[in-house]
Structures are given as structure tokens and as C-alpha cells.
Amino acid sequence: MLPLTWDIMVQGLSEVVKLVLLVATVVIILEALAYLILVKWLKLKNALAFMLILPALVGVAILILYPFGFNIYLAFSNMSMYRFKEFSVGLKYGIGNLLDVFRVPVLQRVTFFQLFLRTFLWTVINVVFHVLGGLFLAILLNRPMRGKAIYRTLLVVPWAIPQVIAALAWKCEFHYQYGFVNILLEKLGFQSVQWMSDPFWAFVAVVIVNIWLGIPFMMVTILGGLQSISPDYYDAAQIDGASGWQQFRFITLPLLNPILTPAIILGVIWTFNNFNVIYLVTGGGPMEGTDILVTSLYKAVFEFYRYGFGAAYSLVIFLFLLVFSMIYLRISGGFKGAWEA
Amino acid sequence: MKRVFVRMLVSMLLLAMIVPLSAFAQKKMTITLWTKEGEGEEGLGGETIYGEIVNLTKKFSQTHPGVEFEVVSYGVEDLRQNFQSAAFAGAGPDLLWTVSDHAGPFEAMKLIKPVDEVFDKAYIDKFVKPGIEAVELGGKVWGVPLNVGNHLMLIYNKNLIANPPKDTDELIKVGMELTKDLDGDGKPDQYGLVYNLNEPFFFAPWLGGFGGWPLDGTEPTLNTPAMVNALQFVQDLKFKHKIVPMECDYDAADSLFKEGKAAMIVNGDWSLSSYLTDEVKKKVDLGIARIPKVTETGLWPSPMTSGIYFMFPEYVSDDKIEVIKDFVEYVCSEEVQLMFLEAHMRLPALEEALTNPLVTNDPIIKGSSDQMVVGKPMPTVPEMRAAWDAIRPNQEAVMAGKAKPEDAAKAMQEACENLIREMKK
């Protein structure tokens, strides 16, 4: 087979090093240009800030805006298997694609609204358990104790394992005959569950896998928040005779809020768009019973060749997420800390 | 801190400069071959099929100086999706080594060129007829067969069952005898029959055995009495006769059989060499037979036969095509085909090679080709994709005991018609 020779190592390395240097140079040139124009010439008050943001902004804009624009263009096309290279673009296709999202099943059985509902459930259940589990473990860890470092290290293992591998490992654990979960259930006197043939249980299985994957991130985030709360608050509360629950409710939670809100928003976005777990563990089956919006999007485009439809569909998904996040931001008072800092 | 950074920067710069510029010096022809073959299965010679391909390209390069190969392996689905994206963007491989199913979508998307434009008719005629017919669409041939088969068959363990059942009644009878609870925990731990229960490809033989088939040309024929009966049959295997496990995917079936915990397995020719390893031989004495005749209809179940094909992207330049032609002829030669047969149990597609004593004498290969005779070619039209996707969830529902065969058949037909309509939009 191909051995890892110096040639290959140097070849890869030189490309990468060149790239890093090139990007560094481009960044410096961009910033210098911006400095000359904004600071020396226009003498803007916030010139320095704009200058510092410019390189990142340019990068993100190129990577997002062009593809995003192209996606909108595709949404107004009839690109599909039979019109793969010679597709037409027009308003009527755009409207047709958009209507189809709500009108016809996205795959074969499930409609958009079913998928939306399921994605909603998937997101809520996951995030709630991520936060509760993370909070629970963080509170347990947030005290002087023996073996704390070991616990902390072991508890982040699900986060550190590549998701592909974690998903495959769990798939085996949910195996009817060989999986650990059923063996455990039987030892406890329950019936074996057909995890991969019953849509309900398959959904439970993917939810369990994703909860397992997501708790460490929340735990670490919350632990950071807990450690930044001054012990003085608790001392004062204890003097006032507050119970443990009262301390949690009136000190811990409010002070955690600035950390929890962004963590929850990010958690919601990531879970909503989580493709890997479902695709790798159940593939959306059985009976499309575990498909969520993003897995059905992928299938519609890459398995059913519905490029135009898929582009419109992806825009709809994006808009839903956008509206949801904005509403949540409004209600929760959102990133107050972030805006005002 | 700063000095360290500067030093790092300087050393990086130096490294970037020592990169040889000679890469531009010589112009060679590189042929990029995409293959669906990986390293998941080791043949009897200890080489994976991916490894064999790399070796073949190296040998070919020796006789064709200046020609180099870039062999890239992707999963079957990845290969299809990647080729679509690559061809759309205008940067793809020069040659494809893939399954026959891909001919349909690639032809519809106009991504490959017909074989008739590359080879003359005399060459194409050297291959077995079904092998060519499988990739014939719109009167043109879209692939050169590497090997034919890829079909399911009944594989049994002679340690557990001396003679394979002749018909389905016997299958159920011996299946029930062989499904045993050995350790007395109230659950069977040896099974009469195992196979990938929820996979439509593994259901297809039964459908054929009851006289049905998913497509008639390009029209879905899923809501038929044959479909209902076949679904009823596989549902009964699980719930009524209980000769298959309650849940069984490919890996479970494979493991059970290898561990000697299943008397019979329905599996494909690709799996044969893995049942002949020393490790497995300790528990399994391999036998091959046709999947038993369906008693009600008197028909042999018809596994889908397909094959592995060379396909030619439409954009490949003429000077490359000449070299590619040579390579294809080399790999499809009798010598190489027999090598694949011996090491990987893959049946050759060359008419001539099929009459070789290797095919007619070896009991296992003979069993495999005997099964292939009653197989039916898998439809290559793009509509087949819709049929697969329509069957799968409904088959899953039947196997979960959540749908009656009649309703499932109806739902399949409806879903398939919808899908075809959406795909053609």
C-alpha cells in the first residue's frame, strides 16, 4: 500500500504552510489597506474596529454569500435528474418548488409539517436533557472533592470521540440481540425492544444517542458559569437561612442566565441542524420515522436528485430556524450581556 | 513568546521554499479511476479488491509507460453523489468502476457516454447476454461488465443441516426444527434462517418466487397479488413460524452464521470468500443451493442479478479514451476475470470464461452460478430507485408487524408513483 513517505509528508506540509503564510499575508495587506483608508484618510471614529473585523468578514462573506446566492438561484430552477445540466430558471419554478415543500411529501410518506413537528420535538427533548444533564453533573462537580479531574476527563469523552464513530458504536449497542441496551433491559426484567424496526423506539434510540453526545458540552459550559459565581452570594444566603433549592433558584439560575442563554441558542441551532446522528444511526428509517428536516433535505437532493426543490426546501428550513431564534431571543431577553458588554 | 513566533515563521518560510519545483517538469497521462470497491473484504489470496485494482493498474502501467493511475475508492452511494457533483462542476474521474444501478441515473443526467461509441460491436458481443442487457437503456449499452452476479443465494452450514430444503414448506419445517433455545433462557439462540430482513434487495427473490417483480419496464407493479403473498410469506417467517430472528440486519445475520448459530443464510456472492476463511471453517461447513422453490407457485425465487461495470464519463478526451480502452480490455480479459473468480468468487462476464473448468467444477462456484440461472436482472432504469425507496419503509412496516401486506402493497405503489412523478418533474 502507500507508505507515508517523506515525499508525501513534505508535499502536504508545504501546501499547508504556504497557505497559512499566504492567508497571513493577505490578512496583513487587507488590514494595512483598511488602516490607510479608514484611519488615515477617512479618520473614522471606529476605524480600528472595522479594520480588525475586515478579514474575517470578507472570508465569511465569500464563503456564505456566493453559495447562498447560488442556492437561491437553484431554488428558482427546475434542476432534477432529467434536467441536470440543462435546467431552466424562472419565477414559476421558484413558486412551484416553494409550494411543493408544503404540498407534497418531502420524501414519500412524511410531509413537511410532520417533519417540522418531529424536528421540533427532537430539538426540545435534546436541548432540555442536555441542559438538565449538564446542569446536574456540573453542580455535582462544582465542589471540592477527590477525583474531580478524573471524573471531568471521563465525562467529556462523548464529546471527544468523532461523531461517526460514536454513532456506529451506539448503533451496535441498540442491536436487538447483541446490543448492550437490550441485554441490560432483559437483566432488569423487561422485554427486549426492537430498536431498529419500530419507528417510535428508533426515535427514542437516536434521541438517547444525541443526549449522550451533547451533555458534556453543556456540562463544561455550565461548570465555567458556576465557577464564576462568587461564593459570597451563597454565604450570605446561608446566613439568611435559605434552603439549598432557594439558593439554586435565586442565586445560581439567575447568575447562570447570561451563560445559559447563548448556550441554549447554540444548542438549539446545532440540534435542529444535526445531520450526523440520525443519518448514521437509523438513516432516517424505519418508515421515515426518524427523519428530521435536515436529513430529509439531504435525501431529497442527493438521493432523489431534486436539486431545485431541495434548494427551496433548505431556504424554508433556514427561515424557520431564523424566526424561531429571533423569537426566543426576544422572549428571553437574549444576549443582553453580549450587546452591552 | 514573540521570538518563538518569529522563529516559527522563518522555519515555515524555509520549508515552503525547499519544495521541489520539478513537479511541473514531465507531462504524463494520469487516469483517474473511481471505484466502489474498498478494503472491506479480503479475498482468499489475502488481498482486498481495492488492492487488486491497484495492482492491476500498476501492471498496466508497466506495459504503457507514461500512463499512471489514480485509483480512488468511495462507498457506492458516495461514488454516485460525488460523480454527480464532480461532473456538474466539470472536474471528475476518467473512468468509473461501479454497480449497474448507476447506469440509469447517469444516463438520465447525461453524464456517461454509451459503450457503443467506445468499443465495436464484436467486442461487446463477447460478454454474456444478460450482462449486457442489464445496462441497455434506450437502445444503447452504457457499461462494460466486469463480472456478473452480485446475486443472493442460499448458503447453509452442513454441520447443522445436511441437505438444503427443496421448497418453502420444507424450509419452514426444518427451520422450525433448527431454531432452538440452547441455553434454556426462553429465547432462541440458534436460528433456522437468517438474512437482512428489512432490506428490499433481500426481499426481491421472494417477490419473484411469488410471480411478481417491482417494475414492468418503467411502470411500477407493486400493488399485485404476488407482492401481497410475498409480504405475507416473509411476515409469517418472523411472526408465525418464528424461524428468523425478531430483528436481523446484515451484520447480525452474518455474525450468527459465522458463529454457527444459524443453519441457513441468504447472502450474496460477495460474502462467499469470507465464509471460507480458516477462522470461520472451524464452525461452518459451507454449502450452496438455490433459495428453495415457493411451494404455492412452484416457481424458483429469483434473486436480482446485476454486476459491476466500467462506465465512461462523457467528457473524457479521445486520447485518454484510447488508453482507457486498453485498460478495460486488460481487466476484462479471461485471465484477470478468472483471478477475480478464484480469489473473490466473482463470476466472470466473459462468455468464454464461464465455460472454464474453474466455474464448472468448484462446488461453491457451481452452486453460485446455478442460482444465477434462475435470477432476474435488476432493472437499471432510474425508476428502480423510486421502487426501492417505496418498498423499503413499507417492508419495514410489514416486518415490524405494523402493516397488513395488502395495505403495504397499496402504499408502495402509491409512493412509487409519487416518487417517479417528482423525479421526472
Added chain:
Amino acid sequence: MTHMQSQETTLPKTGFPTYSRTRRKALLKSASIHLVLIVACVIAVYPFLRVVSISLRPGVSLLSTSLALIPEGATLDNYRTLIFDKDFTIWLWNSLIVSVATVLIGLLLAATAAYAFSRWKFPGRRQGLVFLLLTQMLPPGMLLLPIYIMVVRLNLFNTYTGMIIAYSVGSVPFSIWLLKGYYDTIPKELEEAALVDGADPLITFYRIVLPLAAPALAIAGLFSFMTAWNEYMMARVMLQKASMFTWPLGFQRLRDQFTTQWGIFSAASVLVAIPVMLLFLYSSKWLISGLTLGGLKE
């Protein structure tokens, strides 16, 4: 200070229950906390241990009725085959350089931008932060085809350049959020003092703020590393050369349509998980202090 001592010191306040009863209660509480944590750790680690167990198993089957973690006839053969007979070391090397470059470029872009978001109240600041959040909302797969077309037009396919730029820029939004949150916690007074002394604002940033932000930089780096290390979909379309494969691509080659040599596959899984775990272990001292999302303001 151990947990028990802390209980004891609060004793005088509650006073009433006898010393030994409180002590026993504290012990019980401590023991139950340890018990819960141990159970949680087992759940966290067990699936991975099973992968390790499969990798030690002789033969090729994925599943086995045996639940023993050290299988019968355990052997390192799979690791040997993987390292010496497969292209595994190349895949690891490629993944490594791609990931490291992603981290470097990602941090380069994010560190300064986040500083601007943290210290200046310029018009468009809020919109900028929201825009960054929006980029996280794009459904995966949505931009795949257009990005690929872009890469081909720029003649960047079959290079790492296209991938690294996509990964690093993709990781920038999250890194900015994270770094901005951390900069916010660094008191401005430090920089103001330096500025009074006449130092340039940029020099102040590099000299004072950046070193203090090391934990957050480490964590932002860790996140970018993980994104690049695990990425598959983009690598799949961009790399069409076996010698350039990253491990997620190489892994697909270890499998065939129906058959997989699970022992080798698992051994590979263990070996690619280890570098990331080591990174986590190494950065664990920063992990908790560095992961500050949003401005924590008291």
C-alpha cells in the same frame, strides 16, 4: 479543602445535630455523589470501550454475543494490519496538517475580529454578531454543491487549500462568539493603563489581551480542530486523490457495499479518537475557564 471539611466548618452555624450524625450524613452525601458520578462516567465511556473491544477481537464479525470487554483470544493484529498494510498513517498525517492549518487560520481571523466586537461600540456591531449567528443556522448540505462549484472554478479541487479555507472560515463565527465572550471578562483597565502610557492599541492587544485570553484561544482552537478533523462531506467531493485522503475518507474505503472488516475498522476508530482525546486532556485545564459563551457580565 475536601468536601467533608467544608461541611464541618459550617457546623457551628447549624449547631444542633450532633457532630457524628452530621458527619455521617456528609459521608453519605459524598458517597452518593461519587456513586452518581461513577455511573455517569461508565455511561460516558462504555460505548468507546466496546469499540476498543471489537478492535482486539480476532476475525471479522462486528457483533458477538459475548459482552466481555477483553475478548477471547485478544490480539493486536488488527492494529498491525491497519498501520502496516493500509494507508492509515497517510490519512492521519493528512488530517493532522489540515486540522492544524485550520486552527491557525481560524484563530488568526477570529482573534482580532472578536477583539473589535468586544471593545468598540461601532454601528453595525449588533448586526455583525447576529450575522455570525445566522451562519450557524444554514442547514448542512445546503451549501455543498455551490461551494464545490466555486472550488472547481478556482481550480482548488484536489488541494487542501479549498478545504482549509472552508473549514477555517466556517469555524470563525463560533470562535468569534467564544473569544468575544472571554475578552469581555478581561477588565478594560489593564489596556487603558497601557494606552495612557502611550502604547499603540494593537500592540496593547497583542501584549496584554492576547496572552490573558490563552484559555479561550485554546478552546476556540480545539473547536476548529475538531471540525476539521471530523469533516467528511466536503472532503469527499474535494479530494480525488488517494494519497491526499483524510481519515474520514479513508474510513469509507475500509468498508465495502455489504462487508466490512470490523476489527480493522474499530482499530482505526480507536486510533483516530485518541489524538482528540489527548487534546481534550491537554486542554482540560482551560476547558472550563475558556468556554465563555456570550458576555458574562455581573
